[in-house]
Amino acid sequence: MALTPYPLGGPSSRYRVYAFQEPLKVNGVQLDIQPFLTPQAFSLRMNGLPNHPLVLADIAAAALRRIRQAQTSRRRYDLLYIHRQTAPSQHAYFDKLFLQTGLPIVFDMDDAVFSQYSITSLLQGSVAATVGNRHLAEYVGLSAPSTTVTIIPTVVDTRYYTVRPALKPKARPVVGWIGTGSTFRRYLLPVLPGLVRVCREAGAEFRVIASTDVRQQTVMAGAAYVPWSLLTEVQELQSFDIGVMPLSDDEFVRGKCAFKLIQYGAVGIPSVGTDIGANGDVIRHGVTGYLAPDAQNFEQRLAALLSSDDLGRSMGLAARRLIEEQFSLHSQTGRMAQVLHEAAGR
Incomplete structure (x- = not known):
């Protein structure tokens, strides 16, 4: 199970989790992605309405879903892949719930999220971490020396991202x-x-x-x-x-x-x-x-x-x-699959 804070519309979740879902199938990994926010709530938050009644109601419902997911995950999954956070608030409570499942955890981050909230217990309880750059890898090494860390940059699918046409003569740059x-x-x-x-x-x-x-x-x-x-x-x-x-x-x-x-x-x-x-x-x-x-x-x-x-x-x-x-999806899928297979085996 992959826990993400955002649905597909969230850039970090889209490129670090959703993008790998189909390619990983070829490598024997099935990702069941469970975002915290719904698309509607995410859209309202992104457009400056974090306290909209629909957002607050969605967060309450999402918190209950997270609790149920922690309670049933042991029966359904081999591994937990947690992108950035288990929930957008009350981190210690939700982190503890998933640490108590006994499932191996791989923690992923593409920002210095530790400057905003504590991830120490989650890192120390993870068998592995995937991070986007050297600075984040160094932090994992200092905070959780026994956690295996792998740098996997944030990637794009170069079949979808194609080269723009050449500049037309006299076009405004x-x-x-x-x-x-x-x-x-x-x-x-x-x-x-x-x-x-x-x-x-x-x-x-x-x-x-x-x-x-x-x-x-x-x-x-x-x-x-x-x-x-x-x-x-x-x-x-x-x-x-x-x-x-x-x-x-x-x-x-x-x-x-x-x-x-x-x-x-x-x-x-x-x-x-x-x-x-x-x-x-x-x-x-x-x-x-x-x-x-x-x-x-x-x-x-x-x-x-x-x-x-x-x-x-x-x-x-x-x-x-x-x-x-x-920095392409095809250049990193094999490495991601290896991290997940090795973590599940532990």
Whole structure:
């Protein structure tokens, strides 16, 4: 049984759990995915309504489901795969319930969730952990030395993420960002006016793909807003010529898995990213894009890409090759299957 906090619409659950469900079948692993939030509740939360009556009612019902799942899991499953958390609150209580099942546990994280809530008991009670980068692996090694840790980056299905067409002559270049409302406000918004200015000077458009709660702030900053949709996500990414991932340095950021950069590279476009954490694992500076140490340098790197004749398309194609080799679903499925088989055998 795979426990996730979010349904398919949640990026981390979608790419770290749901994406592996069908490929793992070929490797003899059946994943029964049990999200905490329903799609309706998740959508309301993502659009700035966390206290909507439907959300609160769904959380109450979900808590009861989690209790029943813990009570019946021993009879139905060989292994528990827990992505990020057993529940969005009352972690200690729900962690204890699943630790008491006696089933082997594999814990998964793609962010420094330990900076927001404790996962120590869950990690120490797990036989294995899958994490998205070296920083997270180091944390597991310090907190739970007996837990086997494997780095499995967040991946994309490169059969679905395809290379964007070449830029049409005289088309207006598009610089873009994709993410959630919280990451927009925390990392993009503080630097957005400067990035918009760079784009305007180069005759380009800055485009934001996100939830509807950031529409007003996006437009006020002078950028174009595109509502995120699971159905149109890849198509909208393919409208970008250059992708950006600005960050500010803190514990949570050092645990991030550079997924935006992976998405950009998968559609064959170059990126500019802040030189922090896993961003350096995805961007090969000067080859697949540019790393920038600060906001001023970030703007300079973006301006350099915008002034190049092909908008860095050769870099984008090099990024695509890197994604296929190291950050694609097909490159990591076998490793994931091995982790789960070995954990179940213990």
